[in-house]
Amino acid sequence: MNFRKIVLLLLMPIWSSLFAQTMVKANFQDSIPDSSAAKPLKFNPKQLILPTALIGFGFIGINSDQIKDFNSEVSEEVVEHIDKQITIDDFTQYAPAAAVYALGALGVKGKNNLKDKSIILASSFLIMNITVLSLKSITKVERPDGTSNNSFPSGHTATAFMGAEFLYQEYKDVSLWYGVSGYVVAAATGAFRVYNDRHWVTDVAAGAGIGILSAKAGYWLFPTVNKLFASKSNPNRKSAFIPYYDGKQVGFGYVSSF
Template identity: 50%
Template sequence: MLLMVFTVSAQSFDTTGIPRSSLSDSLRVVNINSPVAVKKAFPVGMLLIPATLITYGITSVGNKELKSINKEIREEIWEEQPHKLIHIDNYLQWAPAAAVYGLNALGIKGEHNLRDRTIIYGLSTAIMGTTVYATKSFSKQWRPDESDRSSFPSGHTATAFAAAEFLRKEYWKVSPWYGVAGYAVAATTGYLRMYNNKHWLSDVVAGAGIGILSTDLAYYLYPTVKRLFVKEKKGATMAAPFYQQGVVGLSLVHSF
């Protein structure tokens, strides 16, 4: 009987008197080799370029010198060389984002899986669309063709640069040229907005900054959003509001 009691005690406790199950749990907690959740520091450096672009755009609203630059560029593009309108910018703005899914369909894997990158792009679109809509409503700047007072900033350009940064972020490890191509398409979209007499240079510059920053913020915020709202199981769904060209809606992302 004494031998049996001693055997059970030896199996349940170590020499310190701590139950083995408790000791094992403690060791798993303090194991230096186990992953530890560390709060990600805010990448302040990512603000430099978009903040510069946005600041230029905002400053131009009330600065005579920058306004004169807007008018000079409009004269060179529109008045000195009359031309027909090209509406490809309505579709070109989405091209870099479409490329992300196209490349993945071809077997070229990006940084995230389908669900994660779709939610990230949804976050980016929500941030960008809300910012553009609020700024247009507040600034009430006339377009060059005087069709309405929603010139500042350029929504097409913001959409294009948000998509270009999305493409760059997803595929920069595969090849930096994907990002270069995406930004070339975004820059073309911005130029066409001026070419079609719909925006001033400052509108385009500010739109580019908003688009880049929106995607960068989406990538920074996504780990937190995923932890709070996305469950690691089949049928995960996430909703994100969006605004584009006067249309307010809700985008739904569902993984099967």
Template identity: 45%
Template sequence: MKFLIFLLLPLTISAQNDSLNTSIKDSAVVTTNNMIVRDSVQAPFKLKGRQFIIPGALITYGVLATETKWFKKVNFDTRNEIMEDHPTFRTTIDNYTQFLPGAAVFALQAFGVKGESSVKKELIVYAMSIGISTAIVIPTKRLTKQERPDGSNNQSFPSGHTAIAFASAEFLRREYWNVSPWIGVAGYAVAAGTGILRMYNNKHWLGDVAAGAGVGILSTTLSYWLYDRVHIGGKNKKNQVFIFPGYSNNQFSIGLIKQF
């Protein structure tokens, strides 16, 4: 069970790719001198029910792991097995790997490997994704008050590191699936590794990591949708302001990004 995230990895990528293929088919194309050129204006991102299946399943598992006896036992059994095999394992690399897939998007752009979106759009979408993840994770931690495996505090559920890692991985996948599917696979592998490291650091239960993964994927999906629909300025693209939620220091906030 401690490899739940890895087992769900191929299913997650496959299901999420359905929505990406749909948006690609919706994009306009024109023919010039017998060559097909994709229109620079993409169709608006559409939310569909299947996009919520995988994140919903992960979040549901996480909730069950905090509320039901059998799933709680899986949490404890997984934690005990990890501690038995690696009792002194500690690392801080998971503080950095959570952002690695997102950073890869901008690194690839810098090296001339173009993604689905412009750098400006990518910056806005990624900022909104992190903002949505944070706005979901931190209040949920304070509401559920689940104790961490190491007993350090009662803000274990869900895993914030894992949420950001999977938000980053889904961001990378959406931008570069058409360049190479393996780029998305690599991003999800890093995200899954981040979640597993949180368990090996004795900071999170398996259910925390599963729920965090679901929140992260959902946050990026919503950020692409919000990019097209939640803005101020109408059809004037030079005067758009994108709005997204945030949470910091026990206070909710609204983030604004102005597109020039």
């Protein structure tokens, strides 16, 4: 099986969708609305069903003998047929979130402006990162390859699904295919974590749930978090989180103008 071809097929929808939408746009002006135009996501209990189901499955798998056997069977099957590891998941985990900024740079307007969506993404990333690192240190699940005891949950998968939900929320009103493409890339990231023998299936499931829930929480908390960056004494002050990637690490920088 040629996994490089599979990766190209999985990534194709996001680029083809981006190209199609961009060609339809006649106006490529980068118009950024005021912060008052921000559209936070309203909380709905139904939004918890999918992520909590995924997280619950992951937690059950830690102690369930049946699910442990399933994890082992998948891992053994992967190891038996693996040719060599493909580390593309180190990059695809960031692709959905990066697509939001790429689309904005191309003039495809999303739900929120640059400042607001950066605050939402930073909040989501912080929630996701704290949750993942805390669970890793508490559960101490051994990785399939036996290299360490921090397998649960999958951080790569959590990052990818957080970005996919972020992409979906920002562009679902423009085209549903943006969100679908983001989730395809996120799912591929999780699959490669299993393929590379770095995670169990339950690690990936829990990571996906945490990522989705973290992104939603970023939107739910936005009105409150946004107040931290508002200045009553200087209404012209503008603040924003700017994501960065230096080839080894990913993070956010805080920029403020007066």
